[in-house]
Amino acid sequence: MSELMNTKMRSGGRWHFLTSVSTAALVAIFPQSAVAGDSRPTVWIEVGAQLEGLTNGQESFAPPFVSELLENPFTPPSKIEAPPRDSFGQEASVTFVPERSDWAFSVSVRYGRANSSGNNHEETSPASPEFIESIPNYDFYQITPFPPAARRFATTSARTHTTDLVVDFQAGKDVGLGVFGKYGTSTLNGGIRFAQFTSRSTAQIDADPDFAVTYKYFHSLGGVPALLKFPRQNWDLYSAKLDVSRGFTGWGPSFKWGADAVLLGHPDASTVTLDWGLSGAILFGRQKVTAHHTTMAHHGSNLISHGPFPTAYPTKVHDTNRTRSVVVPNVGGFAGLSLRFPNAKVSVGYRVDAFFGAMDGGIDARKTYDRDFYGPFATISIGL
Secondary structure, three states, rough: OOOHHHHHHHHOOOHHHHHHHHHHHHHOOOOOOHHOOOOOEEEEEEEEEEEEEEEEOOOOHHHHHHHHOOOOOOOHHHOOOOOEEEEEEEEEEEEEEOOOOOOEEEEEEEEEEEEEEEEEOOOOOOOOOEEEEEEEEHHEEEEEEEEEEEEOOEEEEEEEEEEEEEEEEEEEEOOOOOOOOOOOEEEEEEEEEEEEEEEEEEEEEEEOOOOOEEEEEEEEEEEEEEEEEEEEEEEEEEEEEEEOOOOOOOOEEEEEEEEEEEEEEEEOOOOEEEEEEEEEEEEEEEEEEEEEEEEEEEEEEEEEEOOOEEEEEEEEEEEEEEEEEEEEEEEEEEEEEEEEEEOOEEEEEEEEEEEEEEEEEOOOOOOOEEEEEEEEEEEEEEEE
């Protein structure tokens, strides 16, 4: 089911597909005769968008050599690996209101995706090592410079792609007409919420965190007093790669309370209303993580005693594949303004939706993180 839903989301006509399916489902549930004979709209179609800030935590990829890398004045790899903090969400819903009834039945879909990427390279410019020969008895002094055999550097590249899907099936009833003013409403909704979150991250870190030049001194040459200063260059090259996919899929009971109060106008013409509401759900689902990372290293030196080739260390490979059943609490709220007409509505506002502990953001061990969405939204509704 998850793979089929993701395929539909990636297609260019995903919103046409979802809206068509939702409309067909509602028409199939409620007879055509129920949508005729009333002056007010019985079907409302709504589309909108949200500029979403994301709380989208995950563990940074930090192989053991990163601790040495942080001793240098380089940008920490964790900053390059940071997941996206913003996304552009889209939403659509279809609501059916039977004639002469204060009940409403709706299907709504919210979908968003986000990307982040970074590529950073930094390196030092070491001074040239020098071989110094000084033999006072022969009045000999010579300095021979050598090019640096290596240099300290850090290169980090990372990429993260996330998707978020929330589907609601709800039935609601106006339980407080007039409570918030003459034309205000108060509606309670209950139903089922389905949520699916995915994340795919890749990262690569290449570094030499400890290139250094040291000197070995000799104070005689063939029994003759002398000063010989030999440069010793040593370095360690590291390379690490990560590929990790994370996901959560869950569903469960949901509720929503929404209210509005008329600020200006009359319902027979047009009104400006203040809207607000609260929502909540308990989602039962599964977290899944699949990860693969490798670390390679070798030691290099310009000393002849170490041989002509660098010393390679065994490559470390780690694979993770874990799943876990979880219960995810979800709470949200919104506030906004609407311009309402008998057959249309335009709304703007601010919305928050928080899913606590929804994602396993760990790599080698489980670490839970919230998946939260917050930001301004705008919607347009048409009544049929």
